[in-house]
Amino acid sequence: MNRDIAPVVRTITQEQLHAYADASGDHNPIHVDPEFASGTPFGGTIAHGMLVLALIGEMMFAAYGEAWSASGKMKVRFKAPTRPGDTVTASAQLSKESGGVAEYAVQCASQTGEVLIDGRASVAVPA
């Protein structure tokens, strides 16, 4: 069975950071206060890590539906900040399939190819 997963591509906006802050309750000024953020080592606002990680969750659900929600596993590291204006591509490469479990290397990368998030994901698959 074909285990390829279609990537998800999305441009992150400051408006999206505000919407995510409202939805998640995480109003850390590094995400929503450009004036504050300009004085930090990041030089500007950065996206919530969980907002960017959601692209991987979206991609996996699109491929596996409720099997992902009921049996998925994911372990990632946040490698670099995502900034408003960045176009992020979430992708997955099948690394192994055995015992009814498909394992993927997953990552989010920016338009310049910088790796923002990388890690592994797995999901129980039908035989």
Place this chain on the structure above:
Amino acid sequence: MPPARTSISALPRGHEFQAATFTLSRDRVAAYLRAVGDANGYGDSVPPLAAVALGLNALQEAISLPEGSLHTGQEVEHSALLRAGEPLTLSGRIAQRSERQGFVISVIEFEIAGAGGAAVRARTTIMVPGAPA
């Protein structure tokens, strides 16, 4: 007056958070999906990362994240579907705490259980500046 919150970096390994109960309404899940731009059809199920993000928010009612804190790692394991409107219980603890290069590194381990028992387990790694040099 809300209870005082403790900086996560001050909490020792093994610290147990008080269990919290909460419900994710359909409207709240929909707001989350709009914010992240996810147009998948989840029906009345709750995307696991929504449960994790909103669970972390529930934990943040008990802790504060000082300026400069960084979310550096995330593990999530789902074992059952959660449904919108279902009463959820979140329990968590500080699973690891270490100090390195001026940062306190804390790992929060937590579990979200629905009516059928544990459904989502997560480990969140946070680096907080300000450890003794």
